[in-house]
Amino acid sequence: MDDRPASAWIGHDLGERTVSWTERDAILYALAVGARADELDLVFEDRLRTLPTFGLTLAQWAPDALGGLGAFDAGRALHGAQRLEVLADLPPRGELTMSARVEAVWDKGSAAVFEVRVDSPCFVARWSIFAPGQGGFGGERGPGGRAAAGGGPPGLTAPVATFAEQAALYRLCGDRHAIHIDPAASRAIGQERPILHGLCTMATSLVGLARALGEHPADLREAEVRFTSPVLPGDVLSLAAHVEGRSAAFEVGKDGRTVLGSGRAGFGG
Template sequence: MSAADWAGRDLGERTIGYDEKDVILYALAVGAQATDLDLVFEDRLRVLPTFGLTLAQWAPDVLAGAGAFDDRAVHGSQTLEVRRPLPRTGALRLSGRVSEVWDKGSAAIFDVIVECEEFTATWSLFAPGLGGFGGERGASRTAPVTRPGGIGAVVRTFPTQAALYRLTGDRHHIHINPEASARIGQPRPILQGLCTLASTTLVLATEQGAHPADLTALQGRFSGPVLPGDTLEVESWPDGDFELRRDGVPVISDGRAVFA
């Protein structure tokens, strides 16, 4: 079966329920502090929009389970468009589908879209060895634009963060088992990309004078690994663009975070 045959594939629907404990656990896992009462205290609770990505993770997992690609596939990039706030508790009716499969020659990129009334999220999954089927390459990255220096800030991860974030749904072994991470060339388990992305939005909200629960749009391309406990540098600009770096090397590029 060619990678191209997965384009347009319906991945089904799921109704996913959650409660305040799930919301609070997620906030703590992505870096909220005990003093952030509106993120960790049920009496004042607001839900981080990126929490919705944990509820939608089933869709790319369904595609992997169906054999579209093997365990060499990696999460290439993520987008999130928020239409309305997530309720503190409840259930979301989510639908998933493969929108496109792009032919990059040595690899294929699967775009998986998950939608509900509250948001639309797109996973781009980079699958080595599945390209060369004669399909369209898709959009190329635009050349970097020289721009004035942005605002610098620090994103601090913590040593147990990947283990804690696993409890929100992403239990891939490379985030907990050194033997699994070694198979992808990492001597230690790495932090989940979506955890890194969500942690960065907390810092960007502060820099923009916004509340992180007021996020309306988010995107980022995962350019390099992050280890739990790393201290990262984020540079951002007034239009919402940002880049996250580890020791000066981008780990999230083409970033954008917009708050209401």
């Protein structure tokens, strides 16, 4: 790992990356985050609409590249939060050039939080990476977590079902970390069996939210969540949302614990 202080990475340019995809990739992704066989415009190439969160799989190279440069210990770092702003629809097949940089590094005392921003013509994506042991460099603490929106009980509740094979399927979309497939690797981090990818939990929950709102999941225009607890493939989660127009503030939980907190999503189109 690089021995420079975490603050040295503020503004670091991670360069550009051009990626391409086909209808097969977009369909595989949709199935991995819970699309049904009868949702033909998500799973049939003749009328395909690409889910906006698919862009996060195309941009995953950026936080991975930062970890590869030694900015943080990739074996200990945690994906703390994710934001997505949609600028234009992703086509069913195409090529996209993205640029990335370290937008900020916050000092949380015992840890640092690296904010990685990826820009493209279709979206802006931001990763918050929580890096234990790298705080204490005298920097700003950064913004606090968003308070839960809305007073009183949520106006909308819905189950969000995951399935036993989901992590094994989602990893074919790009994130092949062993904790999502190898029981020995998951036990090493204190989990009874392989866990679901955070971005898969996020996308599956957003598909469920769209259905509950009567929106099309491909009409998502903005989203953000904080990852607070792991999910096991096959868990049935509960979504609770406060709705305002075509936007919602939401949380997703399991057995009384929150797995996605401070969630916000907006739909358009």
